[in-house]
Amino acid sequence: MSAPKKRPFQIEAFKHRAVVDPKYAEKTWKVLEHAIHEIYNHNASGLSFEELYRNAYNMVLHKFGDKLYSGLVMTMTSHLREISQSIESAQGEIFLEELNRKWADHNKALQMIRDILMYMDRTFVPSNNRTPVHELGLNLWRDVVIHSSKTQVRLQDTLLELVFRERNGEVINRGLMRNVVKMLMDLGLSVYQEDFEKRFLFVSANFYCLESQKFIESCDCGDYLMKAEKRLNEEMERVSHYLDPRSESKITRVVEKEMIESHMHTLVHMEKSGLVIMLLNDKYEDLGRMYNLFHRVPEGLTIVKEVMTSFIRETGKQLIMDPDRLKDPVDFVQRLLNLKDKYDKVITLAFNNDKTFQNALNSSFEYFINLNARSPEFISLFVDDKLRRGLKGVGEEDVEVVLDKVMMLFRYLQEKDVFEKYYKQHLAKRLLSGKTISDDAERSLIVKLKTECGYQFTSKLEGMFTDMKTSHDTMQGFYASLGAEFGDNPTLVVQVLTTGSWPTQSSPQCNLPSDIIGVCDRFKSYYLGTHNGRRLSWQTSMGTADLKATFGNGQKHELNVSTYQMCVLMLFNNADRLTCKEIEQATSIPISELKRCLQSLACVKGKNVLRKEPMSKDISDDDAFFFNDKFTSKFFKVKIGTVVAQRESEPENIETRQRVEEDRKPQIEAAIVRIMKSRKTLEHNNVIAEVTKQLQPRFLANPVVIKKRIESLIEREFLERDKVDRKLYRYLA
Incomplete structure (x- = not known):
């Protein structure tokens, strides 16, 4: 009989049958x-x-x-x-x-x-x-x-009342304010804005509107700006202590609008304290404050820039057009440099090196410097003066600084080729007379010009330095070839100048003394014997001479004179009295040059090695000249300069202008051909525009002249007009 099967043990879920009390x-x-x-x-x-x-x-x-x-x-x-x-x-x-x-x-x-x-x-x-x-x-x-x-309105009023009191200089419990305002922010941004900020900004606008009106009626511009700056700083500080940081931009905008934007025209144009007065009196702190405040509002700096530009242009125009200032070119340019330095300093110290203001300053200078057609000549004369005499009590580094400043003025010139024309003349005189403070300074300026305008602009200037070096070597060879044969003949130093590199002009040959002619002929024979296919012509207007002279009581001096002056003085070795007309016939010196020579020899106190009768500064044909036996000087070497205007006379200026215009013609034609060769066909106005743009670094081409050069190129069959559209040009390959 089998044992009964045991049923498996099961765990049932606990059934919560707790009865909850109804209460x-x-x-x-x-x-x-x-x-x-x-x-x-x-x-x-x-x-x-x-x-x-x-x-x-x-x-x-x-x-x-x-x-x-x-x-x-x-x-x-x-x-x-x-x-x-x-x-x-x-x-x-x-x-x-x-x-x-x-x-x-x-x-x-x-x-x-x-x-x-x-x-x-x-x-x-x-x-x-x-x-x-x-x-x-x-x-x-x-x-x-x-x-x-x-509570709602009362809280608003209480907070605004405390702000008002603080603005008026009272001390308030900022900690309590911070806690209450923070409470509003903790309740939500909308609560802070609706229950405080909105009304705070409205009340603040009214406050600053009234206050700014009171200040504008009682303060000058500098004081007003100081107060506006103080209020702005106070509001930013207030935000940092007990307001929402997001309120800073809003409250500062309120102050900017009411205290600056609403009154900026009035402030800038204040009669005795506005922007112009600040600029005149170098009020860098006030100018800096104006820049910083106006920078915060729309169009603020535009107004400052426009007023400054207008004032600088007017100031520069007065300087450029003042007849008294034009009498001294060196002082004229120095005043321009001083004006530039002044406003560079303003932009650096007060306007935070703002490029917009720097561009406005450059534009202003370019505007008024080119109002005077003689600005290129005067700038070159200024450079000539500094490179001849240097700067008193300063070294070469300071000369470099001045040259850098001059280059800034050079950049403003629209006719740089005119400057080049004068600069070549002045450089030639410095090199030939040996009167330059430093070859390094001369070469430094040429490097600056090359950097600014390219190799073509300075190639001839560099050729002048090459000629000077070659001439030195030539003279050594010449005297080596003579040896002891030279004897007591006059010592000759010749600078052989390459035609085209130097600003030489065909001038009438004056009659040199026979002693000089002999040694000149010897040099000519030597030079042409060592160089085939070359031709020499003497530029007597550009030379100098050292003469040994004996005056009364046996007093001896060495006179440094021009070649023309030498020719005049050596006539008195064989004559006691000569008239201006006789001197002209004997020397063949052009009468205008001769009169200047005679003025410098007879009419300059301390340099009067000749006497003139009648004594006056003007020279006429019948005026008589005598050797001045009584001439004395405390110096053994006496330099007798030629009386000459530092700047060109009006006829000379016109002649230089004509030469510049002639030089421009092939440059304009070359530009036209370059453009047409690349474009093949081009409309008239586009040709004018592109030629003007291409030549702008050297000069501002006249559209009328460009049109004439186009006509000339058409006549020579470089270009032709389109048969249908007469304003369209075609390049003929």
């Missing part, structure tokens, strides 16, 4: 409600938070979460109404303190309540789409306390 929810809520009251009444020390948490947990667990949540809302609302009445009853300055204290208490209470109801907050609230406990507490504080009919 459980009510009793539990009463415990929790009492705890909330105690928390708000500052009696939380006697509460068991663990037990309270368990009660709240069980209520949610037993599906009484809705009762718990609604009870919380009612209880908190009740307490907040009491708090609101307490705050409303606070008088004067105690109002904010009471509000701040109650807010701090509410936050502490809210934290404890949140801890007790943590389970509800994590389960019931999200599943039933309710507001979390902390956020609920903030919303109830906003609706019941802050937005109560008696």
